[in-house]
Amino acid sequence: xxxxxxxxxxxxxxxxxxxxxxxxxxxxxxxxxxxxxxxxxxxxxxxxxxxxxxxxxxxxxxxxxxxxxxxxxxxxxxxxxxxxxxxxxxxxxxxxxxxxxxxxxxxxxxxxxxxxxxxxxxxxxxxxxxxxxxxxxxxxxxxxxxxxxxxxxxxxxxxxxxxxxxxxxxx
Amino acid sequence: xxxxxxxxxxxxxxxxxxxxxxxxxxxxxxxxxxxxxxxxxxxxxxxxxxxxxxxxxxxxxxxxxxxxxxxxxxxxxxxxxxxxxxxxxxxxxxxxxxxxxxxxxxxxxxxxxxxxxxxxxxxxxxxxxxxxxxxxxxxxxxxxxxxxxxxxxxxxxxxxxxxxxxxxxxxxxxxxxxxxxxxxxxxxxxxxxxxxxxxxxxxxxxxxxxxxxxxxxxxxxxxxxxxxxxxxxxxxxxxxxxxxxxxx
Amino acid sequence: xxxxxxxxxxxxxxxxxxxxxxxxxxxxxxxxxxxxxxxxxxxxxxxxxxxxxxxxxxxxxxxxxxxxxxxxxxxxxxxxxxxxxxxxxxxxxxxxxxxxxxxxxxxxxxxxxxxxxxxxxxxxxxxxxxxxxxxxxxxxxxxxxxxxxxxxxxxxxxxxxxxxxxxxxxxxxxxxxxxxxxxxxxxxxxxxxxxxxxxxxxxxxxxxxxxxxxxxxxxxxxxxxxxxxxxxxxxxxxxxxxxxxxxxxxxxxxxxxxxxxxxxxxxxxxxxxxxxxxxxxxxxxxxxxxxxxxxxxxxxxxxxxxxxxxxxxxxxxxxxxxxxxxxxxxxxxxxxxxxxxxxxxxxxxxxxxxxxxxxxxxxxxxxxxxxxxxxxxxxxxxxxxxxxxxxxxxxxxxxxxxxxxxxxxxxxxxxxxxxxxxxxxxxxxxxxxxxxxxxxxxxxxxxxxxxxxxxxxxxxxxxxx
Numbered sequence: 001x002x003x004x005x006x007x008x009x010x011x012x013x014x015x016x017x018x019x020x021x022x023x024x025x026x027x028x029x030x031x032x033x034x035x036x037x038x039x040x041x042x043x044x045x046x047x048x049x050x051x052x053x054x055x056x057x058x059x060x061x062x063x064x065x066x067x068x069x070x071x072x073x074x075x076x077x078x079x080x081x082x083x084x085x086x087x088x089x090x091x092x093x094x095x096x097x098x099x100x101x102x103x104x105x106x107x108x109x110x111x112x113x114x115x116x117x118x119x120x121x122x123x124x125x126x127x128x129x130x131x132x133x134x135x136x137x138x139x140x141x142x143x144x145x146x147x148x149x150x151x152x153x154x155x156x157x158x159x160x161x162x163x164x165x166x167x168x169x170x171x
Numbered sequence: 172x173x174x175x176x177x178x179x180x181x182x183x184x185x186x187x188x189x190x191x192x193x194x195x196x197x198x199x200x201x202x203x204x205x206x207x208x209x210x211x212x213x214x215x216x217x218x219x220x221x222x223x224x225x226x227x228x229x230x231x232x233x234x235x236x237x238x239x240x241x242x243x244x245x246x247x248x249x250x251x252x253x254x255x256x257x258x259x260x261x262x263x264x265x266x267x268x269x270x271x272x273x274x275x276x277x278x279x280x281x282x283x284x285x286x287x288x289x290x291x292x293x294x295x296x297x298x299x300x301x302x303x304x305x306x307x308x309x310x311x312x313x314x315x316x317x318x319x320x321x322x323x324x325x326x327x328x329x330x331x332x333x334x335x336x337x338x339x340x341x342x343x344x345x346x347x348x349x350x351x352x353x354x355x356x357x358x359x360x361x362x363x364x365x366x367x368x369x370x371x372x373x374x375x376x377x378x379x380x381x382x383x384x385x386x387x388x389x390x391x392x393x394x395x396x397x398x399x400x401x402x403x404x405x406x407x408x409x410x411x412x413x414x415x416x417x418x419x
Numbered sequence: 420x421x422x423x424x425x426x427x428x429x430x431x432x433x434x435x436x437x438x439x440x441x442x443x444x445x446x447x448x449x450x451x452x453x454x455x456x457x458x459x460x461x462x463x464x465x466x467x468x469x470x471x472x473x474x475x476x477x478x479x480x481x482x483x484x485x486x487x488x489x490x491x492x493x494x495x496x497x498x499x500x501x502x503x504x505x506x507x508x509x510x511x512x513x514x515x516x517x518x519x520x521x522x523x524x525x526x527x528x529x530x531x532x533x534x535x536x537x538x539x540x541x542x543x544x545x546x547x548x549x550x551x552x553x554x555x556x557x558x559x560x561x562x563x564x565x566x567x568x569x570x571x572x573x574x575x576x577x578x579x580x581x582x583x584x585x586x587x588x589x590x591x592x593x594x595x596x597x598x599x600x601x602x603x604x605x606x607x608x609x610x611x612x613x614x615x616x617x618x619x620x621x622x623x624x625x626x627x628x629x630x631x632x633x634x635x636x637x638x639x640x641x642x643x644x645x646x647x648x649x650x651x652x653x654x655x656x657x658x659x660x661x662x663x664x665x666x667x668x669x670x671x672x673x674x675x676x677x678x679x680x681x682x683x684x685x686x687x688x689x690x691x692x693x694x695x696x697x698x699x700x701x702x703x704x705x706x707x708x709x710x711x712x713x714x715x716x717x718x719x720x721x722x723x724x725x726x727x728x729x730x731x732x733x734x735x736x737x738x739x740x741x742x743x744x745x746x747x748x749x750x751x752x753x754x755x756x757x758x759x760x761x762x763x764x765x766x767x768x769x770x771x772x773x774x775x776x777x778x779x780x781x782x783x784x785x786x787x788x789x790x791x792x793x794x795x796x797x798x799x800x801x802x803x804x805x806x807x808x809x810x811x812x813x814x815x816x817x818x819x820x821x822x823x824x825x826x827x828x829x830x831x832x833x834x835x836x837x838x839x840x841x842x843x844x845x846x847x848x849x850x851x852x853x854x855x856x857x858x859x860x861x862x863x864x865x866x867x868x869x870x871x872x873x874x875x876x877x878x879x880x881x882x883x884x
Contacts (some may be wrong), residue, residue, distance in 0.1 A: 180761065184878050189752055189879045189880075190838055190841075190873055190879065191871070191873045191876070192873075193874065193876050193877055193878035194874060196878035196879075210656075212879060212882055214831070214879060215831045216830060216879055217827075217828040217834045218828040220825070220828070222824060223662075223821050223825050225801060225804070225810030226808065226813075226821055227801070227803075227806070227807055228808050228818075228825065229808075231822060232825075234829050235825055235828055235829055238829055263486065270682070294440070304699040305530040305883055312856045316781065316782070316783035316784055320785070320787075320788065329555075348741055348783075349781050349785065351741065351745075351781060352781065353780070353783070356779070356780070356781045357863070357864055358861050358862075358864050359778065359863055360428065360431065360778075360863065361862065361864050361865070361866040362428065362435060362866045362867070363435070363745050363746055363779065364781075364863070364864075365864075365868045366865045367558065367741050367742070367745055369867065370745075370869065377862070382735070393868070396854065396864070396868040396869045396870050397867070397868050399854060400867055400868050405421055405548065
């Protein structure tokens with residue numbers, strides 16, 4: 001039997017996302033730096049203003065907490081939940097979580113804690129119903145952006161990110 | 172076969188078989204007799220009404236349905252060497268008489284005792300053809316849409332062909348795909364129909380089969396016409412004829 | 420007959436003669452079933468789930484007024500506006516008016532079949548606004564000035580080379596256009612700026628959830644999200660049958676939709692929008708409208724054919740339809756091709772005009788087997804044929820022929836007489852080889868095909884008593 005985290009990770013990969021597992025949130029900035037380097041990107045990112053991301057030590061990265069603009073290449077967003085059944089990340093719009101982070105940058109990094117994983121979307125609705133007001137925009141993201149509109153061939157990065165990196169945080 | 176002995180079977184030949192290939196009905200009759208049944212061929216049987224029904228002419232369809240319901244219902248079983256006509260009697264006759272509950276009731280009784288030939292031979296008669304030896308020729312089986320989708324018949328013809336052991340049954344790519352016959356469709360939308368048949372004959376050619384068989388004469392005439400136009404030497408025969416080959 | 424049927428045969432003839440279309444369809448016909456089968460492995464109880472989905476839709480349709488009211492109340496409480504439009508004309512007028520109020524010059528739009536049905540782009544352009552389709556497939560056919568040939572893959576019929584030509588002609592830049600990758604990249608770059616420059620974003624919706632006042636938008640590219648987030652006004656244009664009761668019901672449909680549509684477990688983006696940007700949010704539209712179109716659908720409520728409103732527009736029916744796979748989408752002549760078009764187009768666009776849509780089927784039933792909401796498509800096609808026959812839409816000749824056949828087949832004496840005359844004639848015409856190559860009443864059959872002559876004799880008649 002796979003654990004929920006394993007199922008989630010398997011499904012993210014199955015949907016052509018990339019999975020990184022870290023022990024704690026503190027490890028995230030170093031991982032992002034490494035990823036930026038591997039991808040040949042400048043060490044800068046737009047980052048969700050979620051308090052647990054804001055508090056991190058982003059040394060070595062130029063970080064701004066704001067919605068993504070046309071020039072942004074790397075976006076870091078904070079999921080409220082992950083659905084194991086499909087490898088789906090769930091984002092709720094709000095002050096600290098502009099949806100553009102998930103769509104404009106070519107490279108997208110999404111942070112989710114393993115304790116935030118659920119089995120099915122039905123469990124997400126239970127959490128969302130508690131939220132008042134109900135979020136204006138909820139984005140369920142499953143893998144990177146893709147299109148099959150040219151000769152039925154799959155290409156990634158149609159309008160949204162070409163790469164989706166999901167960082168699963170253990171504690 | 173003892174359980175079958177004496178039970179009566181009405182053979183509904185279908186108009187297409189009766190008019191175009193009576194040998195198919197003769198073969199079916201032989202098979203049913205071999206399986207131990209008392210076979211009757213109710214005279215006055217013509218067309219089940221499917222053509223009218225599928226063209227939206229409910230009145231015409233009801234006229235023919237009513238006639239055949241009365242003609243066929245007295246027998247223990249009704250066997251049809253055609254999936255689409257069996258489907259018409261079994262699944263559509265009752266639906267035609269929503270406004271005439273007496274006829275509908277009789278139609279439902281008839282529905283319960285009507286079978287396509289291969290289905291009947293396997294499920295009800297539990298009959299197996301005589302085993303034949305020799306060099307096995309390559310054969311493909313074409314599943315009609317009525318058989319495979321409406322009547323859920325897939326294994327039955329294959330079991331019979333395997334039991335006979337005379338032919339080397341080939342797998343057909345896209346076997347679940349319609350051959351393009353569709354009754355009047357083949358005439359009204361001839362070019363499309365012929366194109367669909369062409370996809371099927373291409374798949375048949377790829378198997379290098381020498382013989383094509385199936386349970387629906389409409390499909391078989393369609394494919395035979397296409398194969399001949401393409402210059403293929405593939406022989407086309409109804410499964411009743413194939414199965415009756417070794418049943419003297 | 421009040422409306423002339425659109426010429427199906429002509430369209431079919433052209434489609435069958437197009438090598439590129441046939442190549443695309445051929446690839447699709449083998450590709451889709453494999454993808455679907457793979458995605459269905461993780462949904463082993465498909466039958467159970469689709470039965471549940473059908474039940475949810477039936478319940479929703481039965482309680483449509485109540486659920487729509489609930490949906491509207493929720494959206495209004497969230498700060499949005501709901502417009503319910505009876506006709507296509509009402510809907511066009513409503514959308515144009517919202518755009519005018521938003522002082523829209525540029526509109527970005529994501530794929531919506533309902534807006535195709537409304538011919539919305541024409542109306543907006545007539546009002547002096549520029550509309551840009553952002554789904555790659557829709558963008559391609561917008562540049563080409565064509566209609567979608569498939570409801571999920573609108574540019575299915577276009578080759579890479581044709582797309583490269585279109586981009587070259589419209590973008591007027593010099594760049595490499597050899598690979599699909601390059602073309603996708605080019606479209607991304609060109610469209611990117613347009614989102615930021617548009618005042619209004621228009622999207623469709625796959626579902627409307629009454630419980631929370633939520634419109635659900637399902638895409639793979641992410642274009643609908645950019646249309647949602649970046650412009651100041653977001654208009655959702657959708658049709659009345661999209662309403663379902665709860666978020667839990669949505670979960671059922673999400674398990675079916677992508678698997679059926681594209682053979683994915685889930686599409687990349689499933690977006691739930693419930694109003695304009697919330698308090699304190701830095702992003703999202705400040706003005707949010709939902710336009711719900713009837714367009715003739717309500718005529719189906721409470722009828723024997725209501726089940727066709729269960730449709731979630733996944734396209735699975737056309738993906739397995741052998742007729743669609745031969746003639747492509749354009750042959751159907753209107754917005755919805757394939758089996759769902761065959762039953763829906765006549766309701767929305769006339770039983771006369773759309774006559775061939777429900778006639779050109781072999782009733783093979785492949786569509787019903789994959790339909791994720793169990794619409795009895797062949798039954799409804801047959802119902803429409805019955806209705807057309809009653810309304811005398813088929814020509815007098817066709818009706819007479821059927822009447823004659825029933826009259827002859829109901830009278831064994833006449834039947835035997837006709838057979839006794841006909842069989843020998845056909846055999847004589849066929850000659851020694853026993854093959855007919857032409858036949859006045861069956862010209863269609865003879866297209867690329869011959870007909871075996873009757874073998875002679877009868878079975879029923881020739882029996883010894």
